[in-house]
Amino acid sequence: MLTRFSLTNLSHQTRWRLLLLPYAVGIIFLVVIPALLSFGLAFFHYDALSSPVWAGTLNFVLAYTDELFSLSIRNSLSLILIPVPLRVLGAFLLARLMQGNGRFLTWFRSIIYLPTVVPAAAFALAWLWILNPLYGPLNLLLQTIGLNPPAWLVDPVWAKPSLVLMGLWQIGEGFIVSLAALYDIPAELEDVARIDGAGSVALLGRIILPLIAPILLLLAFRDAIFTFQESFTHIYLMTRGGPYYATYTLPYFIYEQGFDLRAFGPASAAMWVLYALTGLIVAALYVVARQWHIGTTEETFVL
Amino acid sequence: MSSNHKGLAALRLLVAIIFLLPLLWMITASLHPPGEPLPTSLRLLPVRPTLAHYGRIFQLLPLGRYTLNSLLVVALAVPITLSVSSWAGLGMARLPQAAQRRWVVLSLAVLMVPGVALWSTRFLIYRQLGWYDTVWALVAPAWMGTSPFYVLMFYRAFHRIPAGIFDAARLEGAGVLQTWWRVALPMARTTAVAVALLTFVLYWGDFISPLLYLRSGSRYTLPVALQTLQQLSRSDWALMLAAAVWTMIVPIGLFLLLQPIFNRSQKRNLSQ
Numbered sequence: 001m002l003t004r005f006s007l008t009n010l011s012h013q014t015r016w017r018l019l020l021l022p023y024a025v026g027i028i029f030l031v032v033i034p035a036l037l038s039f040g041l042a043f044f045h046y047d048a049l050s051s052p053v054w055a056g057t058l059n060f061v062l063a064y065t066d067e068l069f070s071l072s073i074r075n076s077l078s079l080i081l082i083p084v085p086l087r088v089l090g091a092f093l094l095a096r097l098m099q100g101n102g103r104f105l106t107w108f109r110s111i112i113y114l115p116t117v118v119p120a121a122a123f124a125l126a127w128l129w130i131l132n133p134l135y136g137p138l139n140l141l142l143q144t145i146g147l148n149p150p151a152w153l154v155d156p157v158w159a160k161p162s163l164v165l166m167g168l169w170q171i172g173e174g175f176i177v178s179l180a181a182l183y184d185i186p187a188e189l190e191d192v193a194r195i196d197g198a199g200s201v202a203l204l205g206r207i208i209l210p211l212i213a214p215i216l217l218l219l220a221f222r223d224a225i226f227t228f229q230e231s232f233t234h235i236y237l238m239t240r241g242g243p244y245y246a247t248y249t250l251p252y253f254i255y256e257q258g259f260d261l262r263a264f265g266p267a268s269a270a271m272w273v274l275y276a277l278t279g280l281i282v283a284a285l286y287v288v289a290r291q292w293h294i295g296t297t298e299e300t301f302v303l
Numbered sequence: 304m305s306s307n308h309k310g311l312a313a314l315r316l317l318v319a320i321i322f323l324l325p326l327l328w329m330i331t332a333s334l335h336p337p338g339e340p341l342p343t344s345l346r347l348l349p350v351r352p353t354l355a356h357y358g359r360i361f362q363l364l365p366l367g368r369y370t371l372n373s374l375l376v377v378a379l380a381v382p383i384t385l386s387v388s389s390w391a392g393l394g395m396a397r398l399p400q401a402a403q404r405r406w407v408v409l410s411l412a413v414l415m416v417p418g419v420a421l422w423s424t425r426f427l428i429y430r431q432l433g434w435y436d437t438v439w440a441l442v443a444p445a446w447m448g449t450s451p452f453y454v455l456m457f458y459r460a461f462h463r464i465p466a467g468i469f470d471a472a473r474l475e476g477a478g479v480l481q482t483w484w485r486v487a488l489p490m491a492r493t494t495a496v497a498v499a500l501l502t503f504v505l506y507w508g509d510f511i512s513p514l515l516y517l518r519s520g521s522r523y524t525l526p527v528a529l530q531t532l533q534q535l536s537r538s539d540w541a542l543m544l545a546a547a548v549w550t551m552i553v554p555i556g557l558f559l560l561l562q563p564i565f566n567r568s569q570k571r572n573l574s575q
Contacts, residue, residue: 015479019394020406022387023454026447031413034424041424048427097315106566108319110559115322117558119508121526122547125533126329129540137328140345169325229418233510237530251419258423259515271420278417 035275042268049262059269069270071245072253075160079231079249080224083164087227088220091174092212098175099182109179113172120233127166128153128238153239159246163231163238173226174219181215182208214289221285225278250274326551333357333544341540356545363535366546368521369528373507373553375438376524380445380506381499388448388498392457393487397469407458410451422515429516440516441509441524449505453498460491496564504554525550 042059044052063069098109115123130138131152142149150158185208193207232251235241241248241256250270258267334352335341337359342349360366395406425443426435434440448454464487472482488495510526517523523531532546 012473012479016394016397019390019397019479019483022446023391023394023448026387026444027409027413027451029428030425030444030447031416031421034421034428035416037424037427038420048430094318097311097318102312102315104319105315106562108315110562111319111322114555114558115325117504117554118326118551119504119510119526119554121508121510121529122329122550123325125529125543125547126325129332129544130325130328132540135341135343135540137332137345140343144345166325169322225415225417232419233526236510236514237533254419254422258426264423264427267423274417274420278415282415 038268038271039275040268041264042272044265046264047262048264055265059265060272062266063269063273066266068245068248069253072248072250072270073273075246075248076228076250079160079163080227083167084220084224084227086164087168087171087223088174088216090168091171091219092178092216094171094175095178095182096208099179109175112175115169116172120230121237123166123170124234124237127162127234131162131166154243156242156244156246159239159243163234163247166234167227167231174223177215177219178212181212185211217285217288221281224281329544329548333541333548335541337539337541356542357549359542360532360546360549363542364528364532364546365521366525366528366549369523369525370549372438372522373524376441376509377503377506379438379442380449381502383442383445384449384453384502385495385499387446388450388453389457389461389488389491389495390483391448391454392459392491393461393483395454395458396461396464407455410455414451414455422511426515435516436518436522438522441506441512443512445502445506449502453502456494456498457491460494461487464490493564496561500557500561503557507554508550 041052043055043057044059045055046052094112098105098112102108118126130136133139133149133151133154136152139149139152152158152162189207198206228249229251231249232255235247235249235252236255239247241252250273254267254270254274257263257270331346331348331352333356334354335349335356336351336353337355339351395403398406429435429440429443432439434443444450468486469482472486477485507524508526509524510530513522513524513527514530517527520531529543529546529550532543536542
């Protein structure tokens with residue numbers, strides 16, 4: 001596009017590039033350097049007070065033999081493996097329900113998104129109250145129906161399901177993304193299918209779902225990350241990892257190691273596992289994406 | 304057909320009510336008169352609803368200061384985020400094709416770094432920078448646009464602008480920043496509003512950063528104030544929920560206020 005090499009042209013080009021500078025610098029200081037640091041610290045004893053002491057692979061051995069560590073990973077996985085597909089499916093079905101025209105539809109959609117706007121700490125306290133075994137509205141409601149409700153957060157068996165339950169109200173983001181994806185499907189497709197005699201369920205399963213699947217996959221990944229991290233606030237305020245470590249997740253382990261025990265070494269070793277897990281999921285996503293021939297076009301970046 | 308429609312409408316209404324329930328329950332519980340035993344049966348409203356707790360929360364804690372702290376954080380974080388992310392998005396959109404792809408891949412890679420894995424090392428860095436226990440530790444992510452997701456949102460919006468418009472602006476003598484402010488940003492208005500709202504909600508409700516990076520109570524923001532209150536009076540549910548309602552009023556109010564803008568663009572984008 002440059003027809004003449006001149007100083008004014010060059011500096012204008014450079015000035016466009018300069019727009020990226022704050023972003024780049026920010027990424028280096030806020031992501032790259034901390035990430036590298038956490039990779040390195042895993043090989044040291046460090047308590048933020050005295051200088052780091054070389055520890056070789058001791059932290060990894062400690063983490064590997066630490067029962068709490070493996071428990072935290074199991075808990076984190078169980079809070080992701082089943083709940084996340086459930087939430088994504090729920091978001092998709094809700095989007096399907098709220099698709100179309102209707103008088104109050106925009107209001108209903110806003111209502112569905114509303115709980116995600118509530119600060120996590122406030123949401124946690126709200127559900128701490130709602131799930132209260134004796135006076136909480138949920139159990140009162142269940143009792144009036146005649147059921148014998150569980151003790152929710154106080155019961156080691158029901159603690160994780162309690163977290164999953166409250167997470168269902170925060171599928172607003174997935175809902176909006178699914179809605180946008182549904183609207184991207186041309187209406188003619190649906191009309192043609194109906195003319196061919198497809199019922200609603202067949203329409204959903206054979207036509208719509210396969211078209212949306214890539215977006216839902218991305219949504220699932222994003223939701224997994226989101227649940228994984230955001231649940232920390234909920235767990236910290238509601239159960240402190242209990243009862244009996246039922247809700248003791250990997251973020252909680254890392255928090256305890258790093259900020260309670262000042263053991264930055266083991267905390268960093270635990271982070272390795274986190275990076276590895278994330279890397280695995282990304283690799284899996286990549287493989288699946290190639291299977292579905294998703295190119296690196298903008299369309300797929302409807303994160 | 305009409306009964307189908309009625310069924311659909313009823314189902315939609317039911318879903319909406321279900322989603323409102325937790326918030327409604329919060330509010331009604333916060334109106335429970337202090338000192339009275341909690342009801343053991345389901346009621347729509349307490350027998351003698353009172354706003355007393357909303358006064359008490361300001362007496363028990365310096366909640367006014369905490370609110371101001373939260374306001375300070377968003378007052379800093381939102382403009383910085385908007386600037387950095389829209390600059391980056393614009394810069395990306397103006398790059399040659401191959402470079403664009405590289406930056407998108409870079410952004411996606413950064414997006415996938417789990418935040419949990421950055422907690423403790425960011426703590427060490429903030430300490431080195433002297434940001435520990437200051438508002439800057441809370442605002443820090445804004446300097447990279449808070450999230451590559453927002454950068455990608457702006458990139459998407461700016462990518463659509465034809466190159467001719469930028470050339471025209473250049474011919475009129477507009478510099479890069481002027482083009483950003485006068486030409487590009489107005490064309491990405493909905494994106495900007497969305498990013499502003501999302502950023503506001505994020506920083507207002509951020510519990511983890513103040514938990515990890517603040518020490519002095521005077522700098523606390525509302526989310527950690529909730530935790531302090533919880534430690535002070537664990538079983539005073541109405542009190543805690545009043546504070547929780549207070550915490551959520553601002554983001555919800557903002558969200559409802561901005562609804563018309565999103566609805567308008569939704570209608571434009573989703574109209575069939």
